[in-house]
Amino acid sequence: MYLPPDPPLTLGALSGLTRPGDGAELGREDLFFGSGRAALLAGLKALGIGPGDEVLLPAYLCESVVTPVETVGADIQFYPVSRGLDVDPAAIEALIGPATRAVVLIHYFGFPGPVQEVRALCDRRGIALIEDCAHALYSRLGDRSLGTFGDVAIFSPWKSLPLPDGGLLVLNRPDLKATAPIEGPSTRRTLTRLAYRSLGAFEQAVGWSPRLRLLRRNDLRRQMHIRVSAGSVEMVRGSAAAWRLLRGARRALVVGRRRRHYARLLDACRKLTWAQPLFDSSPDGVCPLGLPLVAENRDHWRDRLLAAGVNVRTYWEDLPPGVDLARFPDAAWLSDRILVLPTHQGLTNGAAGRLARTLQRLDRI
Numbered sequence: 001m002y003l004p005p006d007p008p009l010t011l012g013a014l015s016g017l018t019r020p021g022d023g024a025e026l027g028r029e030d031l032f033f034g035s036g037r038a039a040l041l042a043g044l045k046a047l048g049i050g051p052g053d054e055v056l057l058p059a060y061l062c063e064s065v066v067t068p069v070e071t072v073g074a075d076i077q078f079y080p081v082s083r084g085l086d087v088d089p090a091a092i093e094a095l096i097g098p099a100t101r102a103v104v105l106i107h108y109f110g111f112p113g114p115v116q117e118v119r120a121l122c123d124r125r126g127i128a129l130i131e132d133c134a135h136a137l138y139s140r141l142g143d144r145s146l147g148t149f150g151d152v153a154i155f156s157p158w159k160s161l162p163l164p165d166g167g168l169l170v171l172n173r174p175d176l177k178a179t180a181p182i183e184g185p186s187t188r189r190t191l192t193r194l195a196y197r198s199l200g201a202f203e204q205a206v207g208w209s210p211r212l213r214l215l216r217r218n219d220l221r222r223q224m225h226i227r228v229s230a231g232s233v234e235m236v237r238g239s240a241a242a243w244r245l246l247r248g249a250r251r252a253l254v255v256g257r258r259r260r261h262y263a264r265l266l267d268a269c270r271k272l273t274w275a276q277p278l279f280d281s282s283p284d285g286v287c288p289l290g291l292p293l294v295a296e297n298r299d300h301w302r303d304r305l306l307a308a309g310v311n312v313r314t315y316w317e318d319l320p321p322g323v324d325l326a327r328f329p330d331a332a333w334l335s336d337r338i339l340v341l342p343t344h345q346g347l348t349n350g351a352a353g354r355l356a357r358t359l360q361r362l363d364r365i
């Protein structure tokens with residue numbers, strides 16, 4: 001068995017190049033960037049944030065959220081995130097000072113953060129809300145899509161859909177202006193990335209991937225993570241292929257499958273002794289990026305899952321150097337324990353069933 005961590009590019013998904021899907025209302029082409037971090041950098045600039053300003057970020061995050069703020073020259077203050085991924089708006093409010101211009105709220109794994117409360121406090125204190133929907137493509141809170149509450153919002157749709165690249169900036173205030181650069185990735189780079197995204201389908205079909213071996217090596221895994229997450233922000237627009245695939249995506253199918261796999265795996269995870277799910281349900285409207293578990297001795301269980309053919313992720317094994325782990329012990333706790341199971345639309349029901357049985361088999365070892 002091999003289960004890829006992200007939805008692989010299949011012929012069915014490729015047909016989205018030529019027909020509009022039901023995800024079409026999302027975003028504007030002139031605000032389509034090559035990555036979520038490029039969209040975030042453009043959003044910070046649209047808000048006029050620069051040197052001397054301060055931005056509040058959650059202490060549980062990855063380097064690619066920090067770098068855009070550093071790039072515009074603003075200072076960063078971190079706010080706490082609990083072991084259950086909860087954020088306390090009062091803790092955010094207590095950090096607001098005269099230089100604070102914006103709060104970034106991450107909707108972790110597609111599950112809405114306390115966005116209405118943080119929106120209200122931003123309005124009260126006259127600062128901007130930046131919604132980070134990198135994990136939350138197609139998720140809603142009540143009848144509103146995530147990404148409509150912030151002054152600005154960003155998405156990283158290549159995480160949820162088989163796109164070669166992509167980052168969306170959404171501006172929810174008429175006075176804000178931004179555009180993506182003219183320059184996009186080269187055709188060769190787009191084709192290479194499309195080929196890479198289709199590899200998962202092949203690996204899944206043959207039931208084996210060389211990646212699992214590499215990921216079991218700590219040094220290589222960390223290097224790969226640093227390559228993907230750290231480094232400067234490349235300011236390019238998204239490829240034309242990614243934009244067409246995004247417009248052609250089948251939202252209802254993606255949400256339906258992700259929710260179904262999530263529910264099935266959650267059921268299996270509830271009975272585990274070696275790990276516990278972070279969220280004990282998926283409320284209506286949530287389109288889960290994956291199923292986060294917390295496990296003591298996480299690295300051991302990751303290794304067992306990789307050995308069984310499940311490409312699990314950790315999100316984020318290494319927190320950015322600016323996060324003081326002694327000040328934010330809960331973020332450090334999560335970073336040491338989290339494992340994210342795939343729930344994507346590229347898994348068949350049979351594959352989700354095999355994953356559920358693998359989890360239970362590990363329980364008996």
Ligand SMILES: Cc1ncc(COP(=O)(O)O)c(C=O)c1O
Pocket residue numbers: 034035036037038062064065106132134135155156166167229
């Ligand atoms: C919460 C969050 N925000 C933003 C980003 C940046 O997105 P991208 O990788 O498309 O630049 C990521 C990516 O890892 C993320 O996890």
